[in-house]
Amino acid sequence: xxxxxxxxxxxxxxxxxxxxxxxxxxxxxxxxxxxxxxxxxxxxxxxxxxxxxxxxxxxxxxxxxxxxxxxxxxxxxxxxxxxxxxxxxxxxxxxxxxxxxxxxxxxxxxxxx
Numbered sequence: 001x002x003x004x005x006x007x008x009x010x011x012x013x014x015x016x017x018x019x020x021x022x023x024x025x026x027x028x029x030x031x032x033x034x035x036x037x038x039x040x041x042x043x044x045x046x047x048x049x050x051x052x053x054x055x056x057x058x059x060x061x062x063x064x065x066x067x068x069x070x071x072x073x074x075x076x077x078x079x080x081x082x083x084x085x086x087x088x089x090x091x092x093x094x095x096x097x098x099x100x101x102x103x104x105x106x107x108x109x110x111x112x113x
Contacts, residue, residue: 071112
């Protein structure tokens with residue numbers, strides 16, 4: 001089991017937000033991406049942040065967007081569509097979406113609209 005699986009989502013979330021904000025994007029955009037990927041609404045997302053939910057439990061309770069499989073590319077030197085572990089792939093999907101946001105990609109493209 002990889003260490004990230006038992007890491008609290010709330011411990012990593014501020015890093016997602018900081019990465020986006022350094023590039024002129026907003027916390028609201030990060031939340032929109034997370035909500036799109038997981039199917040959580042704002043209340044559910046903040047519940048998980050407050051509860052200290054691990055990545056494993058966070059994604060176990062998520063209803064992954066059907067278009068998540070359209071997320072492709074490389075993040076952390078790993079091609080996300082080739083990740084074999086389903087949980088690690090979901091985490092990499094989220095990493096990739098935040099990377100795209102930070103790189104200035106349009107929200108419609110990030111959300112595979």
